Amino acid sequence: MRRGETLLGWALVAPVLILLGAFVVAPAVLDFPLSLMHYDLISGSGRWVGLANYATLARDPIFWEAVGHTLQLALGTTVPMLAFAVVFGLLLNRRLRGRAVYRTVLFAPYVVPLVASSIAWIWMLSGHGFVNYVLGAVLPVRDFAWLDSSAGALPAIMLMTVWQFVGYYTVLVLSGLQNIPAELAEAARIDGAGEVRVAWSIILPLLSPTLFFCVVVSVIASFRVFDQIYVMTGGGPGTATITLVFYLYQQGFAFFNTGAGASVSVLLLVALMGITWLQLRMARRWVTYEL
Amino acid sequence: MTRVWCLALVVVLVLAIPVAAQAPLEISFWYGVGGQLQKVIEGQAEKFNRAHPGIKVTPFYAGAYGAGGPMQQKLLASMAAGSLPDVVQLEIHATCTFASRGALLALDEWMAKSDHDRKDDFLPVLTNTGCEGKTYGIPFNRSVPILYWNRDRFTKAGITGPPKTWTELAAIAPKLVQDGADGKVVGFMPINQWWFFQSMTWSNGGDVLSPDMKRAVFATDAAAAGLKIWVDLIERGTAQVRTGPTEFLQTIQDFVNEKTAMYWGSAADMGAVAAAKFDWRAALSPGFDGKRLVVPQGGANAVIMAKISPERQKAAWEFIQWWTSPAEAAYWSRETGYVPVVKKALDDPEFKAFLKSHPNHAVPIEELAFSRAAAPSPKYFQVLQLIQRAQQNIISNKAPALPTLQATAREVDALLAAP
Amino acid sequence: MTARRAGGAVLVHGPMVVAAVLVAVPFLWLVSLSLQEPQAVFRFPPRFIPERFVWSSYPDAWRALPFGRMYVNSILTSALIIGGQVVTSCLAAYGLTQLRFRGRHLAFLFIISTMMVPIQATFIPAYVIVSRLGWVDTYWALVVPFVASGFGVFLMRQAFMVVPRTLVEAARIDGAGHWTILTRLLVPLARPAIITLAALSFTFHYNDFFWPLIVTNSAGMRTLPVGLATMILTEGSHGTQWNQVMAADVFTVAPLLAAFVLLQRYLAPTSLTAGVK
Numbered sequence: 001m002r003r004g005e006t007l008l009g010w011a012l013v014a015p016v017l018i019l020l021g022a023f024v025v026a027p028a029v030l031d032f033p034l035s036l037m038h039y040d041l042i043s044g045s046g047r048w049v050g051l052a053n054y055a056t057l058a059r060d061p062i063f064w065e066a067v068g069h070t071l072q073l074a075l076g077t078t079v080p081m082l083a084f085a086v087v088f089g090l091l092l093n094r095r096l097r098g099r100a101v102y103r104t105v106l107f108a109p110y111v112v113p114l115v116a117s118s119i120a121w122i123w124m125l126s127g128h129g130f131v132n133y134v135l136g137a138v139l140p141v142r143d144f145a146w147l148d149s150s151a152g153a154l155p156a157i158m159l160m161t162v163w164q165f166v167g168y169y170t171v172l173v174l175s176g177l178q179n180i181p182a183e184l185a186e187a188a189r190i191d192g193a194g195e196v197r198v199a200w201s202i203i204l205p206l207l208s209p210t211l212f213f214c215v216v217v218s219v220i221a222s223f224r225v226f227d228q229i230y231v232m233t234g235g236g237p238g239t240a241t242i243t244l245v246f247y248l249y250q251q252g253f254a255f256f257n258t259g260a261g262a263s264v265s266v267l268l269l270v271a272l273m274g275i276t277w278l279q280l281r282m283a284r285r286w287v288t289y290e291l
Numbered sequence: 292m293t294r295v296w297c298l299a300l301v302v303v304l305v306l307a308i309p310v311a312a313q314a315p316l317e318i319s320f321w322y323g324v325g326g327q328l329q330k331v332i333e334g335q336a337e338k339f340n341r342a343h344p345g346i347k348v349t350p351f352y353a354g355a356y357g358a359g360g361p362m363q364q365k366l367l368a369s370m371a372a373g374s375l376p377d378v379v380q381l382e383i384h385a386t387c388t389f390a391s392r393g394a395l396l397a398l399d400e401w402m403a404k405s406d407h408d409r410k411d412d413f414l415p416v417l418t419n420t421g422c423e424g425k426t427y428g429i430p431f432n433r434s435v436p437i438l439y440w441n442r443d444r445f446t447k448a449g450i451t452g453p454p455k456t457w458t459e460l461a462a463i464a465p466k467l468v469q470d471g472a473d474g475k476v477v478g479f480m481p482i483n484q485w486w487f488f489q490s491m492t493w494s495n496g497g498d499v500l501s502p503d504m505k506r507a508v509f510a511t512d513a514a515a516a517g518l519k520i521w522v523d524l525i526e527r528g529t530a531q532v533r534t535g536p537t538e539f540l541q542t543i544q545d546f547v548n549e550k551t552a553m554y555w556g557s558a559a560d561m562g563a564v565a566a567a568k569f570d571w572r573a574a575l576s577p578g579f580d581g582k583r584l585v586v587p588q589g590g591a592n593a594v595i596m597a598k599i600s601p602e603r604q605k606a607a608w609e610f611i612q613w614w615t616s617p618a619e620a621a622y623w624s625r626e627t628g629y630v631p632v633v634k635k636a637l638d639d640p641e642f643k644a645f646l647k648s649h650p651n652h653a654v655p656i657e658e659l660a661f662s663r664a665a666a667p668s669p670k671y672f673q674v675l676q677l678i679q680r681a682q683q684n685i686i687s688n689k690a691p692a693l694p695t696l697q698a699t700a701r702e703v704d705a706l707l708a709a710p
Numbered sequence: 711m712t713a714r715r716a717g718g719a720v721l722v723h724g725p726m727v728v729a730a731v732l733v734a735v736p737f738l739w740l741v742s743l744s745l746q747e748p749q750a751v752f753r754f755p756p757r758f759i760p761e762r763f764v765w766s767s768y769p770d771a772w773r774a775l776p777f778g779r780m781y782v783n784s785i786l787t788s789a790l791i792i793g794g795q796v797v798t799s800c801l802a803a804y805g806l807t808q809l810r811f812r813g814r815h816l817a818f819l820f821i822i823s824t825m826m827v828p829i830q831a832t833f834i835p836a837y838v839i840v841s842r843l844g845w846v847d848t849y850w851a852l853v854v855p856f857v858a859s860g861f862g863v864f865l866m867r868q869a870f871m872v873v874p875r876t877l878v879e880a881a882r883i884d885g886a887g888h889w890t891i892l893t894r895l896l897v898p899l900a901r902p903a904i905i906t907l908a909a910l911s912f913t914f915h916y917n918d919f920f921w922p923l924i925v926t927n928s929a930g931m932r933t934l935p936v937g938l939a940t941m942i943l944t945e946g947s948h949g950t951q952w953n954q955v956m957a958a959d960v961f962t963v964a965p966l967l968a969a970f971v972l973l974q975r976y977l978a979p980t981s982l983t984a985g986v987k
Contacts, residue, residue, distance in 0.1 A: 012805030113917030238683030254359020372841030
C-alpha cells in the first residue's frame with residue numbers, strides 16, 4: 001500500500017517534473033557552468049575562466065546602475081501598488097453597489113499583453129500625451145516627454161507597471177480581507193471605534209500575512225521586469241532604465257557576452273530563490289500559528 | 292465507392308505533379324524591417340521567385356535587426372541549435388563579430404566571378420562589409436546622416452540655402468525661430484544618438500577608438516565641439532532635442548509638423564518626411580570649417596551563413612546578385628530612400644527620371660563619397676552604449692561636455708582592456 | 711442617519727470612480743486614437759472625440775498583416791497549453807495533496823522554484839532542446855514547453871488543500887478510487903481555481919512575444935504579439951501609422967478583454983491566498 005502510494009505519487013508528479021525539468025530547470029542550471037566560462041555562442045566554443053565574469057560585472061558601472069534601477073523599481077512599484085490595493089480592497093470589501101464593475105475595471109489591465117499596453121503608454125507618457133494633459137493643469141509639464149528624460153523615465157515605467165498590476169493586488173487583498181471574520185470589526189465598531197481606526201488596528205494586522213505575500217510576489221515580479229522596458233524605452237534614455245533582466249539580455253544578445261549574461265542570471269536566480277525561501281518559511285510559521 | 296477512389300487518385304496525382312515536375316530549392320531569408328519596407332521585401336522576393344523557378348526564397352520577418360534586437364537573439368539561438376537560415380539581413384556593425392567566428396561565408400571569390408557584383412561595381416558602400424581582409428556582406432540597406440530643411444521657412448527668414456558647416460548652422464538657427472501654427476518653431480533639432488556624435492567627431496578630425504581598437508580617443512575638444520554647439524543652441528532656445536527610444540520618430544514628426552525648420556536625421560527618413568506639406572529639402576550633413584566632412588553609414592548587409600550546403604550557398608548568392616542588379620537596386624532605393632548600392636543603378640533610366648523628379652534622393656548618394664567605416668571592434672556596441680549614456684548626460688542633464696567624455700573614455704578603456 | 715449614509719457613499723464611490731476612470735483611460739484613448747488621423751497622437755491638447763472618424767485604420771491594419779491566421783495560431787496554441795496545464799497540474803496536485811510519499815516536499819519545492827526563472831536566462835538552451843527534438847516551426851514548439859506550469863501546480867495544490875479531508879475520507883470509505891476522487895470530487899470543487907488557472911495562463915501565453923518569435927520560421931506560424939511588434943519595433947520604417955498601430959492593438963486586446971469580462975468572476979485569485987493566510 002505504502003509503496004504503491006509512493007509509486008503512484010511520483011507517477012502523477014512525473015509529467016510536470018519532466019517537462020519543467022527539460023524546459024525550465026535544465027536550461028537554468030546550465031547558467032551556472034556558463035557563468036564560469038567565456039562562451040562564444042557564434043562559434044560554439046568556450047573556455048573556463050573561473051570567476052572572471054563576476055569580476056567584470058563588479059567593475060561595470062552599468063551593472064551597478066541596473067542593480068540600482070531594479071531596487072528602485074521594486075520599491076517604487078510595490079509601495080504605491082500595495083497602498084492603492086489596500087485602500088481599494090477596504091473600500092470594495094463592503095456591500096457596495098457596482099462592486100463587480102469596479103473590480104472588473106481595476107483588474108482589466110492585468111489581462112492585456114504588456115506589449116499592447118506599452119504601446120498605449122508610449123503615447124500616454126509622450127510630450128503631448130494624457131499624463132501631461134492632466135498634470136499640465138497644475139504643473140509646468142507641457143511637452144515634457146517622460147520616457148525621454150533621464151529623471152522621468154524610470155518613474156514613468158513605475159507608473160505604467162502600477163497601472164497594469166494594481167488590480168491584481170487589489171483582488172489578492174480583497175480575498176485576504178474576506179477571510180477576516182466580520183465580527184471582529186463589528187465588535188470594535190460597537191465599542192465606538194471609527195472606520196479608520198478599525199481598519200488600522202483591527203483589519204490591517206490580520207491582513208498582514210496577505211500583504212507580506214503580496215510584497216514578495218511584487219518584488220519577484222519587479223526583478224523580472226522586461227517587456228515594458230524593451231518596448232517603451234529600450235533601457236534608455238542613455239542607460240536610465242536598464243534593469244537586471246534587461247542588462248542580462250544586452251550582455252547576452254547585443255554584446256555577445258554569454259558568460260556575463262549567465263552570471264547575471266545566476267545572481268538573479270539566487271536572489272529570487274532566497275526571497276521565495278524566506279516567504280515559504282514565514283508562511284509556514286503563520287500556518288502553524290493559526291493552528 | 293469506386294468513384295471515390297478515382298477521385299482520390301486524381302487528387303493525389305494533381306498534388307504530385309508539381310512535386311514531380313520540380314521541387315525548387317527553398318532558401319530562407321531573414322529580414323528585420325517592418326511596416327512599408329516589409330511589403331517591399333516580400334514583393335521583391337516574390338518577383339525573384341517568379342523569375343527563378345529553381346529557387347524559392349522564403350522571406351521571414353525575424354524581429355528588428357538592430358544591435359541586440361530580437362533578430363540577433365533568434366540568430367544566436369538558431370546557431371546554437373544548428374538550424375540556420377540561409378540569407379540574413381545583418382546589422383553592419385555586427386558583420387565582423389559574426390564573420391570573425393566563422394559564421395559567415397566569405398564572398399570575395401563569388402564577387403570576383405560576378406558580372407555586376409565585383410568590388411568596383413559598387414558605390415562607396417563597401418564599409419563594414421568585411422573582416423580581417425575578407426568580404427562577408429553585400430550592402431543591403433544603407434543610409435547616411437543628412438540634413439533636412441524647410442525651404443518655405445528659410446525663404447521667410449531670408450536665407451537662401453542650407454548651412455554647410457556647424458558655424459553656419461549656428462548662425463542661421465536663431466533667424467529661423469518663428470511663430471508657427473501651434474506654438475514656437477525652433478531653428479534646428481539634432482537627434483541625440485551616437486551615430487551623429489560619431490559623424491561630428493570624425494568630421495572634426497577626431498576618432499572614437501584608436502586604430503588598434505584598444506583605447507578610447509574621443510575625450511578631446513574636437514569630439515566635444517559638436518555637442519557643445521548643440522548645448523549652446525538648446526540653451527539659447529534656438530534648438531530643441533528629443534531623446535529616448537522614440538527620438539528618431541518624434542524628431543521626424545516634429546519636422547513634418549513644422550516644429551523645427553531643420554533637423555539632422557537619416558536618409559532612410561525620406562519616406563516619412565515626404566508626408567510634409569511644405570517644400571522640404573535634403574542637404575549634406577554639416578561639417579566643420581576647413582575640414583573634410585566625414586559621415587558613418589548605417590543599415591545592414593546581406594550575408595550568407597557559412598554552414599549551409601554549397602547548393603544553398605549558390606542559390607543564396609543568386610538571390611543577392613539579383614537583389615543588387617542595377618534595376619532592382621534602383622527599385623529598392625526608389626521605394627525606400629536607402630541608397631542604391633551599385634553604380635549602374637544610377638544609369639537605370641527609371642532611376643534617372645526618378646532622381647530628376649526627386650532631387651532630394653541624390654543627396655545621400657552624393658554624400659557616400661564622404662563616408663567611412665566604423666571600427667570593427669567586437670565590443671563596439673558596448674562602447675557605443677557608454678557614449679550614448681555620456682551624450683544623454685551632456686545634452687539632457689547639462690553635464691559639462693569634455694569632463695563627461697573623459698570619464699566615459701576611462702570606462703571604455705577599462706572595457707577594452709578586459710578580456 | 712441617511713445623510714451620513716449618503717456621505718459615506720460619496721466617500722466610497724468617489725475614490726473608486728476616480729480610480730476606475732484612471733485605469734480605463736489608456737484603453738479609451740487607444741480606441742479614440744485608432745479612429746483618428748495618424749498625426750493625432752502628436753496633437754496637444756489631445757482630442758478625445760475624433761474630429762473626423764477614420765474608420766479605415768481598422769481594415770488597413772487588418773490587411774497589413776495576416777491577422778486572421780495569427781488569431782488562429784494565438785488562440786489554438788493558448789488553448790492547447792491551457793488544456794495541458796490543467797491536466798498536468800491537477801494530476802500533480804492530487805499526488806501532492808492526497809498521497810503521502812517520500813520526496814513529496816522536494817518535488818513541490820522543485821516545481822515552485824521554476825516560477826521565478828526569467829525566460830531571457832533560459833531560452834537558448836530551451837531552444838536547443840526544442841530544435842534537437844525537431845520541433846522548430848511547429849505547434850509542438852509553441853505548446854509542449856508550457857504544458858507544465860509551476861504556477862498551475864501551486865494554484866491547484868492550494869485549491870485541493872482547502873477541500874476538507876473528511877469529504878475525501880468519506881468518498882474513500884464509499885469505495886471511490888483515486889480517479890473517482892479526483893474527477894468527481896476534487897476537480898468539481900476546484901472549478902473556480904481551474905478557471906482562474908486557465909484564464910491567467912491564457913493571458914500569459916496569448917501575450918508571449920519572445921518564444922513564438924524565436925521558435926517559428928514561417929509567416930503561417932506567427933502569433934499576434936509578434937505581428938504587433940512588427941508594426942512598432944522596426945528599423946527605418948516609413949513613418950509609423952499610429953492609428954493603424956492603435957487599431958491593431960485594439961484587435962489584439964479586444965478578445966482578451968471580452969473573455970475577461972465573461973470570465974472575470976473566476977479570475978479573482980482567491981485560492982492563491984488560501985494557503986498563505
